[in-house]
Amino acid sequence: MDKIQMVDLHNQYKHIKPAVDDAIQDVINSSAFINGPQVKSFKSDLEKYLGCKHVIPCANGTDALQIALMALKVQPGDEVILPDFTFIATAEVIALLGLKPVFVDVDPDSFLVDIEQIESALSSKTKAIIPVHLYGQCANMDEIMKIAVPRGIAVIEDNAQAIGSDILSNGTWKKSGTIGHIGCTSFFPSKNLGCYGDGGALFTNDDKLAEEMACIANHGAKVKYYHEQVGMNSRLDTIQAAILQVKLKHLDTYCEARREAAKRYDTLLQDVNQVKIPCRVSHSTHVFHQYTLKVENRDDLKTYLASKAIPSMIYYPVGMHNQKAYKTSGKFKVSDELCRTVLSLPMHTELRIEQQEYIIDTIKEFYRS
Numbered sequence: 343m344d345k346i347q348m349v350d351l352h353n354q355y356k357h358i359k360p361a362v363d364d365a366i367q368d369v370i371n372s373s374a375f376i377n378g379p380q381v382k383s384f385k386s387d388l389e390k391y392l393g394c395k396h397v398i399p400c401a402n403g404t405d406a407l408q409i410a411l412m413a414l415k416v417q418p419g420d421e422v423i424l425p426d427f428t429f430i431a432t433a434e435v436i437a438l439l440g441l442k443p444v445f446v447d448v449d450p451d452s453f454l455v456d457i458e459q460i461e462s463a464l465s466s467k468t469k470a471i472i473p474v475h476l477y478g479q480c481a482n483m484d485e486i487m488k489i490a491v492p493r494g495i496a497v498i499e500d501n502a503q504a505i506g507s508d509i510l511s512n513g514t515w516k517k518s519g520t521i522g523h524i525g526c527t528s529f530f531p532s533k534n535l536g537c538y539g540d541g542g543a544l545f546t547n548d549d550k551l552a553e554e555m556a557c558i559a560n561h562g563a564k565v566k567y568y569h570e571q572v573g574m575n576s577r578l579d580t581i582q583a584a585i586l587q588v589k590l591k592h593l594d595t596y597c598e599a600r601r602e603a604a605k606r607y608d609t610l611l612q613d614v615n616q617v618k619i620p621c622r623v624s625h626s627t628h629v630f631h632q633y634t635l636k637v638e639n640r641d642d643l644k645t646y647l648a649s650k651a652i653p654s655m656i657y658y659p660v661g662m663h664n665q666k667a668y669k670t671s672g673k674f675k676v677s678d679e680l681c682r683t684v685l686s687l688p689m690h691t692e693l694r695i696e697q698q699e700y701i702i703d704t705i706k707e708f709y710r711s
């Protein structure tokens with residue numbers, strides 16, 4: 343049996359090696375390393391895939407979130423609502439811009455932002471809501487839009503973990519990241535659509551926002567050397583765009599492979615009472631960026647698995663309100679509990695049945711002893 347890895351990018355690469363190698367070589371041959379033609383063609387491919395009017399490529403997922411907020415013309419002191427249980431980037435960009443992150447608790451089953459909590463966190467200063475499509479499954483966008491739109495509040499979907507998933511919105515299935523005013527994603531290598539370095543993108547159907555975001559990402563300039571606003575330098579490298587163009591063609595197959603692996607885990611775990619398998623919500627498909635369990639005796643289980651050469655990860659061990667840099671008072675019962683109990687198992691497109699059987703057998707062994 344091959345060594346089990348949390349994410350196996352090397353074996354994934356082997357299946358697409360000729361196409362990827364050619365794509366990289368083409369960029370090197372043309373030497374158009376910055377804003378080369380592949381950036382434009384990937385942008386257009388992704389627009390088609392998402393069924394979305396505008397994609398704006400940028401340097402990483404964190405920049406995408408920052409550019410989205412800047413495009414909303416936020417002012418210091420404005421408030422942004424986000425789930426307490428997320429990756430730090432979501433909160434970080436809010437704080438960097440002098441805005442106030444307002445953390446809310448998450449749902450105990452889906453671990454996604456709790457809609458009722460959003461309602462109680464609203465204030466006259468609320469400028470935006472950032473739902474996070476955690477682990478590859480989407481927050482309830484229709485409910486969130488129902489709260490936000492009448493109040494003139496913008497919604498930015500943090501879609502870094504869920505690209506390729508579908509959301510049921512007003513009776514039709516749409517691609518995640520295209521329901522809110524802006525969608526943000528990351529092409530970090532381990533993400534479901536990952537490049538071979540850093541990368542990110544913004545999605546929107548709004549022409550004005552698209553123009554604004556492209557301008558911000560380009561040093562605040564629409565015309566070279568004429569800067570209308572303070573911007574950023576946030577570009578997707580041509581080499582990364584070329585790789586992503588190849589990989590986008592496989593995204594649906596990759597998502598399907600993850601779903602199949604998740605189903606196998608579910609079945610194998612059927613009679614293990616000490617773990618709770620991931621719940622599936624009805625308004626979204628799940629693309630399993632992570633396969634995350636709620637488990638008993640988490641830290642000991644993790645150590646035991648490691649002793650049997652099985653990696654596992656804790657996403658996330660500390661909620662936003664407990665982070666030293668973001669300390670806030672308030673009760674976050676579910677988030678606190680998740681920080682103590684969640685464990686993510688190896689999940690990627692190359693996972694083998696025998697590897698999964700070994701992982702689950704080892705988990706069973708742990709709870710028997």
Ligand SMILES: *Cc1c(COP(=O)(O)O)cnc(C)c1O
Nearest residue numbers: 402403404429431502503528530
């Ligand atoms: C990965 C991730 C990001 C940030 O993406 P980078 O490309 O690493 O900057 C933001 N939000 C969430 C939820 C993520 O998982």
